[in-house]
Amino acid sequence: MSREFCDKEKKRILAEQQENNKKIYLLTFTLIILITAAAIYSLFIGSAQIEWRDIYRVIFSGSRGMVYNIIWNIRLPSILTSLIAGMGLALSGAVMQCILKNPLASPFTLGISHAAAFGAAFSIVVLDFSAVIENFAFLEGVYLPSAAAFLFSQIAVVIVLFISRQNRATAETIVLAGIALSSLFTAGTTALQFFADDLELASVIYWTFGDPGRTTWNQLLIITIVFIIITAYFIYQSWDYSILNAGDEVASSLGVDSAKLRLTAMTAASILTAVIISFVGIIGFIGLVTPHIIRKIAVGSQRQLFINSALAGGLLLIISDNLARTAFRPVVLPVGVLTAFLGAPLFIYLVIKGRQYW
Template structure:
């Protein structure tokens, strides 16, 4: 009886730990949002923020908060959440701790689509401002091209995996091959491009959450929310898959259908986010591993906690990128790469088994 009570107590402590982690992450995101609103080349106080949110304050402050800082902050949270939960699902579906959009070549495909748009259709140009010498003058067309190429890669991976009975090794190898193909294609386009076009490609691939406007943010938020609900609804199936395909099948899980569906939705979210904000590396890899190390691998909690962790990581990284060398704004992809590469190397060297 004492042993049974001990097991119950340990389980309750484990559940309480996850609840507290959720509360802590939400609190940290709220603090990071306030910090980000206060940070920038123009000094804004908490009183100014409250006044603007209440519909008061000067036109200048309202423009800065409503048109610049708030969309950027919310984009960082939503994009980080979408990338992180997609990364967690990819790692579970592939049963590979290094599973991510990079592994499947989705980010490389998006970069090729943007490069194709900039060089072939001329969507990159020189800006008259000394602060922004190079920009993409038709971001919607460029984002659309990036999205089409990323989704094309997803469809190829899903089609090949379905043909080969959805083997995880098949998905990874197909993604690696397509990633190499699109990288070569991007390099070839840059070889024939002008200096301005090459600079525009580099500018796009840096990753920037500040380029998203309210309408795009609304669409991205709706898709990320819908995808997250889909993932959490299937969390029990993902837990079964973590135990192996044979075990999952014995529990009544349609393994091929669940795996292909999860990979497709995760790739769809990633494709949309990358097409809008550019390439932001390693958030989808880092966030799930941090959460898994703290709270374990139960998908029911891993997925929403990974989304919260991803939103926090990207928001903090973007705020730091805006303030470290102010008034110079660093690309947020640089900081996320500095964070992600050490973990990536750690996983390779350590070879830790998560499943």
């Protein structure tokens, strides 16, 4: 091959690569536009009728009436929580699938979500957190369950990591172990509910339904801070995660410590999941489904996959939450129920199609 031809070919390859990148940036841009549109549209969705001029008045005239309360204290926190929670869950799913080399992995299918819910229930029923709140007023009634949710999610993470390190562990084995863990923690939560008094029972049930509408601005701030820190970490490490796709032997030969990377990534992804679940409740399948949708649309770098999966997760949850609030009006479904209805068939499809799919 002549030097001249090689140089020409090199330029063509770089140009083609840039063209491919442009397509992926276009996808990112489209997702941002769709999120903005869905978020604005969501401001108008709900039991109270709100019009453009009401929103204009709240923003520009400083109106402080009922409309202000609906927009500022109910709809806006709910929309932003859907966005951040959806983004966080999708990102956690993408990271877990990548580091475990497992297309069926997600916080929900690995049992991490259920472990977190059990932790929250445990703190409500056993640790008697009302007493704690009296002593520590700043806890505002939710931070202890969040901490417990995180601790129990880590137990599930340790078990999943242990199983995934076994030589014969396939993608399906890990998910089967996840199902066993989910059943175990769900049984634990049910047992706690059995022994709980009325108030505790109501709290626990309230926890298990995923609903972005329940968060306060302070809780949203916590979720957002955790999301930003962990996302920055994932994006910084994304090239290493991409290399894990080639297997541990290749990763090692390219200078990547796969065991350390897997442990830190699982911990970070489960912190993000636990924080979201502890404030929003269980929302299944967003973490599983969105990375697959993005992979189907465009093949790019791991960093692009993480960013686009997160955006698509945010968009999916905003749309799902709107649907959950309006589909069976006047009944408002918890969004977790709706995502399960949408996600479970896709999960079954992935299991049936197996490797042909990806």
